[in-house]
Amino acid sequence: MKTLTLTAPAKLNLFLHINGRRTDGYHELETLFTLLEYGDQLTFAPLEQDTIEIHGDVAGIPLQHNLIFRAADALRPYKSAARGVRIHLTKNLPMGGGVGGGSSDAATTLLALNTLWQCNLSIAQLADIGLTLGADVPVFVHGKTALAQGVGEKLSPYPVTEKYYLVVFPNVHVSTVEVFTHPDLPRKTPKLSANWALEQTHNDCQELVKKLHPEVDKTLSWLLRYAPSRLTGTGGCCFAEFESAQAAQRVLEQLPSPWTGFISQNAYESIAHRQLAAWRKDEVK
Template structure:
């Protein structure tokens, strides 16, 4: 196999509780991750030299700062690989939107290159490597919907009924680091005691982000007219959940022109894993 095309799906944090702060600044949290069947597209082509090249319409994403580059370099060094790779990125996910685009791109890169370069590492090992790139990378590498503990890397699988989501990106960028370092962020939500389905669920970042960004507040107010809604991650994207695809699309069609949105279904298994398995079984 010399090439492979795989999706890098979005995630939503259906709730996000912050339980404390570690001495290194990272936060202890409890969050429910689910995947969406919508995401970036990554096309991998093997190279005979050892270069790692990224092609993308957005020149900002072709540099060595891209998590895709960092993931490929990490694996190449870790497994002493002499081959290189050209990766074409078709960016569909809003950047800095809380849907995990960069982390998902990194995870899909680790999963695809593990096969193309014949590294044969377990997903456990890839997740451990991925954690060096970001707290959200392990869940995309493991590929199952989960409640995360720790800084987001300890994963307990869950099985959720599928739902349709309208995800809206107000055209504002929220820095994850700015939220996690803000003095007003609530950091002392108690750990859930008992079944999570019976707990009061919310996103601890939401009220702070709404205060800092009135556009996020307006987005949530708008979505709440249609369905139960919440912010994902540290924002800025907000989502509303619908039982029927048609209702989600009806709301999307009414979306004010200055915001962007998409409709997608939630899934328990990452579409990246489903695509990879389907392609490998074909060969």
């Protein structure tokens, strides 16, 4: 069997509303995920021995805390093929940036190994496993732009217009735990009405993250010179929407140092899903 290389896509939260806090400590929320055509790259090479090897850009992360390893290990009980895997990660997405890098890597691992190991699990079953790894993992498993509710596990496909996004990382690593446990986080945004519109939404985490991390505030203000800007998730990445790649590129070329950024179009269906379908088709030829 050939090696399999997939792109683990970034996501943007086009908005994030926090509706309340549950008795178990989790938050009720509503958010619109859109998937980008840019992300980390994972290569999966089958091994004859029953081992899971992780290579590449994983320095400093203990194996048992690595979401790629944890995703692979979670599929071990379901595999039909008596083989292991060597996984190589090329990390393009910033850690702590709010673009879902670790969650996307885990979901992409579930999708790839479900095929390579002949687990024959449904997308719904993979998403259930993914939820044990992180709240954002299921949206990457399903691989569609989606409205998420509950703690993020209730997903409804929601097509949005394809745009070009400039995503800027101000070299700030934001702790999701710190944000969601902070007493100043708004937790009373009313739930969406039946006829809600994107321009009426916001990110409930944005003002708090700006206060905790002034560099994020500076980034949002800088982007606002060129287009409406917003924080994604709990940050620290910020984004602005453009009608063309050329318009976004002109702004990226003016990006202050030491900030970094990338441009990507969004897509209704995940690039990882499309690549996996093409690989399967090629395998049966």
